[in-house]
Structures are given as structure tokens and as C-alpha cells.
Amino acid sequence: MIFLFKIGFLEISIVNLIDISLVSILIYQVYKLLRGSVAIKIFLGFLSIYLVYLFVNALRMELLTIILGQFMGVGVIAAIIIFAPEIRKFLLIIGKSSFLSNESIWQELLFWRKRESNAFNISPIIEATKSLSGTNTGALMVLSRNSELKFYSESGDLMDAILSKRLLISIFNKYSPLHDGAVIIYNGKVKAARCILPVTERDVPAQFGLRHRAAIGMSEATDTLVLIVSEETGQVSLAKNGKILHNLSFQEVREFLNDYLSGVDIDDKFDPISVYERPQFKKSAVKTSN
Numbered sequence: 001m002i003f004l005f006k007i008g009f010l011e012i013s014i015v016n017l018i019d020i021s022l023v024s025i026l027i028y029q030v031y032k033l034l035r036g037s038v039a040i041k042i043f044l045g046f047l048s049i050y051l052v053y054l055f056v057n058a059l060r061m062e063l064l065t066i067i068l069g070q071f072m073g074v075g076v077i078a079a080i081i082i083f084a085p086e087i088r089k090f091l092l093i094i095g096k097s098s099f100l101s102n103e104s105i106w107q108e109l110l111f112w113r114k115r116e117s118n119a120f121n122i123s124p125i126i127e128a129t130k131s132l133s134g135t136n137t138g139a140l141m142v143l144s145r146n147s148e149l150k151f152y153s154e155s156g157d158l159m160d161a162i163l164s165k166r167l168l169i170s171i172f173n174k175y176s177p178l179h180d181g182a183v184i185i186y187n188g189k190v191k192a193a194r195c196i197l198p199v200t201e202r203d204v205p206a207q208f209g210l211r212h213r214a215a216i217g218m219s220e221a222t223d224t225l226v227l228i229v230s231e232e233t234g235q236v237s238l239a240k241n242g243k244i245l246h247n248l249s250f251q252e253v254r255e256f257l258n259d260y261l262s263g264v265d266i267d268d269k270f271d272p273i274s275v276y277e278r279p280q281f282k283k284s285a286v287k288t289s290n
């Protein structure tokens with residue numbers, strides 16, 4: 001083994017350094033995930049007790065080590081119960097960003113099928129959005145580039161219909177029995193309508209109602225781009241990765257949809273929802289359109 005440093009009785013190898021770096025990154029990621037929630041205080045409490053445990057263990061203080069060791073044993077189970085929602089969120093983030101979450105990769109690996117491009121003609125979506133926005137008809141469209149989202153599709157009515165402007169307008173027409181909930185669009189098809197999306201658990205600025213909360217929640221849980229047309233103002237927004245872009249022009253929507261479907265990383269172009277809490281942000285009733 002190659003040792004980098006030898007300070008007194010302490011010898012640190014490259015492996016130790018990598019180990020320490022990885023643990024630091026992990027702790028930072030957990031901190032980022034829990035920041036702002038009540039769970040962060042419990043997490044810091046556990047972390048402090050664990051550090052004390054490591055310290056007394058290193059000093060060979062046996063009695064204290066046994067007591068704290070017992071506490072840590074029970075503490076792990078308690079932590080799993082207390083942090084269940086955060087652990088779920090953490091695993092979802094890992095699953096979402098893993099390249100194995102891409103269904104077309106699985107098809108290629110398992111069935112030797114040639115991977116098809118996920119890009120398709122988005123004009124029907126843009127044209128339908130213009131019409132829905134112009135008539136102040138609320139709409140929620142989930143675009144997926146690498147998964148059929150079966151779990152969410154099955155919460156609504158399965159369709160598997162070829163995408164068209166008229167189909168989308170008919171679905172979101174307020175007299176249509178399919179208008180409530182979201183449509184899921186994948187590979188040029190409307191896979192399902194009337195789907196129920198997960199609502200974000202974060203605090204969302206007051207101007208965003210349930211439709212926007214569901215869009216933000218869906219974009220947090222999956223690698224999807226969610227398009228929202230507000231029933232109240234006709235404004236068009238996009239949600240991605242828990243962030244949002246509000247009151248977009250149709251040209252902007254077209255560019256974002258095309259970039260997303262061709263695999264471009266657009267996450268950085270989105271605003272954190274906290275931006276819309278600023279006092280200078282005014283909900284504009286003026287709609288920009290091209």
C-alpha cells in the first residue's frame with residue numbers, strides 16, 4: 001500500500017483519502033437534500049452522536065463505546081423510519097440520474113435492438129398550446145424522453161394515440177371527460193390522459209396552484225419536462241427537475257422542447273421556485289406570444 005502521509009501514529013493512504021472524500025460528498029448531498037426541513041436537525045443530532053462514538057471508540061473508552069454503540073444500532077432503524085420520505089427522494093434522484101433509468105438502453109442491452117431517437121415532431125404540442133393558452137384552457141402535459149412512465153400512465157386512462165393538435169385540444173376541453181389531470185407524451189404518442197402526478201412537498205409561491213405544484217412534483221420525481229397552461233391567465237410555463245420557467249413565449253417553449261427531446265441538458269436554464277417569491281416578481285397578466 002502507498003502511504004501519502006505519516007503524522008505521528010496516523011498513516012493516510014490514497015484509499016483513505018478517496019474514502020474520506022466520498023464520505024464528505026455523501027454527507028454534503030444528504031445535507032443539501034435535507035436543508036430547510038425539520039429533518040436536518042435530527043440528521044445533525046445523529047451525526048454528532050456518531051462522531052462522539054467514533055472519538056470514544058478511538059480512545060478505547062469501552063463503557064461509553066458500548067452505550068453509544070447500542071444507541072447507534074437502534075438509531076439506524078429509527079433513522080430509516082424518520083427519514084423514509086427523504087430516503088425515497090434520494091433513491092429517486094439517484095435512479096433518475098442513472099443512465100440505466102433510460103428504457104431504450106435496456107432495450108438495446110437486453111434485446112440487441114437499435115436505439116431509436118426520442119425526438120419527434122413537437123408542432124402539434126406547440127399549436128395546441130397556442131390554442132389552449134388563447135382560450136384560457138388549463139392543461140398539463142408531461143413529456144418524457146426515455147421512459148413510457150407506465151406507473152403514472154396507469155393512474156389515468158391509457159390511450160397510445162398519435163399526437164395531434166386536435167387530440168390535445170379535445171382532451172383539455174373543459175367539457176371533455178378526459179380534461180382533468182395530465183397527459184403523458186412519449187415518442188410522438190399520447191400514452192395516457194387524466195393522469196395523477198405527484199404533488200411537490202416543498203413550499204411553493206402562492207401564485208402557483210395545484211396544477212403547477214403537480215408539474216413541479218412530477219419534474220422532481222422523474223426526468224421529464226412538464227408543460228403547464230394556466231387556466232387563470234393562459235400563461236405557459238415549463239417545469240424541469242423541480243425548477244420552473246414561468247410565462248414563456250411559444251418560441252421559447254418550442255426551443256426547450258426540442259432541446260430536451262434531443263438530449264440536451266436544459267436543467268441549468270430553469271429558475272428555482274424561490275425566484276418567484278421575490279417581492280419584485282409580479283405575476284404578469286400580459287401574455288407573450290409569437
Ligand SMILES: Nc1ncnc2c1ncn2[C@@H]1O[C@H](COP(=O)(O)OP(=O)(O)OP(=O)(O)O)[C@@H](O)[C@H]1O
Nearest residue numbers: 138180181182196197209210211212214230231232
Ligand atoms: N396531482 C395532480 N395531477 C394531475 N393534475 C392535477 C393534479 N392536481 C391538480 N391537477 C389539475 O390541476 C387542476 C387544478 O388546478 P388549479 O387551478 O388548482 O391550479 P393552478 O396551478 O392555480 O392552475 P391555473 O393557473 O390553471 O388556475 C385540476 O383540475 C387538475 O386538472
